[in-house]
Amino acid sequence: MPIADTAVWAAGARVAGDVPFDLVLETAAERDGFAWVDMVDPTEAELRQVADELDLHHLLVEDVVARGQRPKLEGYGATEYCVVHRVEPEGGIEGLALTPRAVLYALLDDAADAHERLAMDVHAQIEGVEDVFFAEEHPPTVDIYRTMRRVLALQRAADPMSDVVARVASRTPEGELELHRHLRDVDDHARRTATRLSGDRDLLASMLQLATARVAERQNDEMRAMTEQQIVQNDQTKKVTSWAAILFAPTLIAGIYGMNFTHMPELHWLLGYPFAVVLMLAFAGVLHRVFKRKHWL
Incomplete structure (x- = not known):
């Protein structure tokens, strides 16, 4: 089974020693903590085996098996199912009690930061394409199209993040003020990234339309020249x-x-x-x- 790691966290620290998967929930309950199960590229059979052990809803398992889901947060009874993309863990949980919801915040924060960095990289790439677009006679249509595809792919991962964070915040007890503050910060990052990507997409769409118009204009000029030449020959x-x-x-x-x-x-x-x-x-x-x-x- 491709389980990369199983751990139990309690009292703000990881319980020492390796915890077997079949004992991870029992150990977490005994220590009044929570369990962490990390799986890498599992097969459907392996996922269903883990789902049976963790008593997960069958619709949740179907979503995991299907993959390619949009970022979202859904509740299945006492279980919450969250999907995020392009998570690049870098930071930690500072100033927060180590709870499952705080871990979820950390994952969302890393994802939002990763989206923002990628959005800035794409924006820099667009500026380069824009410079070439206005400097050369033939517009870089292929580069524009490829960059737009990259923006759209990033949008599919980044745009739903604000809704996911809002749902996490709505399910977080009001007494956890510090966690709410951190979630608002993640929401700000997610909204800023979504706004940047939306503007970049509109800019690329305008450039693509202008490039198409320039190509059509050049073709019309060529046709006009050919027509005039044919008239002279006639x-x-x-x-x-x-x-x-x-x-x-x-x-x-x-x-x-x-x-x-x-x-x-x-x-x-x-x-x-x-x-x-x-x-x-x-x-x-x-x-x-x-x-x-x-x-x-």
């Missing part, structure tokens, strides 16, 4: 086609009369040459006028 093609047609008529007439067949009356006609020239000019003039009216020239 105009040039029309001009070449028009002049080719205009020159084709005189060439055709000259080619016909240039064959010099014997039986061609116009070859021996006194006005044959002027007639051919006038005919060439007439055809060319008519075609030029037609193409001019069609705006091909």
